[in-house]
Amino acid sequence: GTxxxxxxxxxxxxxxxxxxxxDNxxxxxxxxNIKMSVGLSGGLISSVTSGEGLVNRLKGNGVIYLQSRSVAGLVRFLSPKVR
Incomplete structure (x- = not known):
């Protein structure tokens, strides 16, 4: 289907x-057919201090689709401009 x-x-x-x-x-x-789990990008301390946060760990054979930007980045960019 579509x-x-x-x-x-x-x-x-x-x-x-x-x-x-x-990146999450x-x-x-x-x-x-791909199995996915969510976890920290590194250890607890490095994930918190680096700002990286969560990652998706994908296992299997198949296709994934990725977006080049994050919505959180857009919000950070627009927040100072909107009052």
Missing amino acids: VFFGAYGGLSKQDIAGEFIV SHLVAYSS
Whole structure:
């Protein structure tokens, strides 16, 4: 069938085989046969102090779709300009 994506920035298709780690705010969609878990980008302290936060760990063979920008980045950019 037809699928519609809502994304911020560019949308890219990536074929993966095995394990792939992507920033939590950039993953849009993934094939149903791929297993996904969410975790910290590093240890607890480094994740908190670096600002990286959460990542998606994807395992399997299939297709993922990524957005080039994050909504949080847009909010940070627009917040000072809106009163």
